[in-house]
Amino acid sequence: MRAVVYNGRNDISIDDVAEPKAGEGEVKLQVGYNGICGSDLHEYFAGPIFIPQDDVHPLTGASSR
Template structure:
């Protein structure tokens, strides 16, 4: 799948990512439409604003570089 990955200010790269095996309570969504959220624009222009670069995110455990985006709609294709 393709992903927009934030590396730093004005450095977002579209990369090919492998799908990992689903965990319980996760889904795979075939995206039909995607938008750009204002918070993503702040990260692009001025970041890091919300993205953690020195410690892991409490929810995801991720540290930059991270996959951006949460404004999308689509069809659930698989359930973990």
């Protein structure tokens, strides 16, 4: 599936990532629409502010370190 991936300040990309599968007790939703808000713009231009930097992304396995 295609996903917008935040790579760091002023750096996003559209990448192919593995489609997640719902585990036990989880649901998977199909997104109809999405948007961005002011905090997203702050994260893009001045970040990282809110995105944790020590975690591994659950879909891509990428680390921001």
